[in-house]
Amino acid sequence: MAFSKELLDHIHVMQGDITTLEVDAIVNASNTSLLGGGGVDGAIHRAAGEGLLEECKTLNGARPGEAKITGGYNLPAKYVIHTPGPVYKNGNSGEEKTLGNSYYNAMMRAKENNLSSIAFPAISTGVYGYPKEDACRVAVKTVIDFMDKEEYHIDIYYVLFDSENYTIYKNYIKELNNEL
Numbered sequence: 001m002a003f004s005k006e007l008l009d010h011i012h013v014m015q016g017d018i019t020t021l022e023v024d025a026i027v028n029a030s031n032t033s034l035l036g037g038g039g040v041d042g043a044i045h046r047a048a049g050e051g052l053l054e055e056c057k058t059l060n061g062a063r064p065g066e067a068k069i070t071g072g073y074n075l076p077a078k079y080v081i082h083t084p085g086p087v088y089k090n091g092n093s094g095e096e097k098t099l100g101n102s103y104y105n106a107m108m109r110a111k112e113n114n115l116s117s118i119a120f121p122a123i124s125t126g127v128y129g130y131p132k133e134d135a136c137r138v139a140v141k142t143v144i145d146f147m148d149k150e151e152y153h154i155d156i157y158y159v160l161f162d163s164e165n166y167t168i169y170k171n172y173i174k175e176l177n178n179e180l
């Protein structure tokens with residue numbers, strides 16, 4: 001992973017509810033139906049309203065690691081980027097690759113739409129059971145690599161709902177800063 005102070009300065013870690021963020025896009029940790037569910041997915045659909053579900057019905061779902069973009073409807077965010085992460089089995093079933101794809105493809109959708117800010121939840125670390133420390137490393141590395149290789153430096157917000165994930169992300173970013 002190639003990272004500079006300039007790149008790391010684009011990364012913000014915060015604790016809270018992603019549905020309240022006024023950014024260009026928030027990312028939804030969805031399921032493959034893209035038709036809503038529990039956790040952050042349920043919160044996003046509730047806050048965005050019926051229009052979001054109607055648009056999601058036209059998308060024909062998504063495979064794990066794919067990402068599809070919709071409007072933000074009643075959310076303060078302009079867009080929602082929906083991506084099903086992997087269901088964690090044993091760590092040897094391609095979970096890391098799929099989780100990386102979720103972050104990579106979400107960044108692709110942001111770039112295609114010329115977005116300048118994006119907020120991510122900790123994809124797969126709830127119902128889907130991905131170990132939080134490992135998931136944090138994939139989330140941060142994939143996004144930094146993307147920004148570096150694509151020369152696309154935008155504001156990244158990692159919005160953690162639970163204090164365990166928040167602490168993990170804070171410590172990891174501190175670790176990366178110390179390596180500079």
Ligand code: AR6
Pocket residue numbers: 016017018019029030031036037038039040041042043085121122123124125126127128129159160161162165
């Ligand atoms: N803002 C930010 N993060 C949140 C919020 C919120 N409002 N609510 C929960 N989280 P999960 P998954 C955190 O289970 O593991 C759904 O039913 C939560 O603390 O939402 O990818 C989908 O439809 C956790 O750290 O998503 C799928 O069926 C993180 O979001 C399935 O769950 C992800 O937890 C996807 O499972």
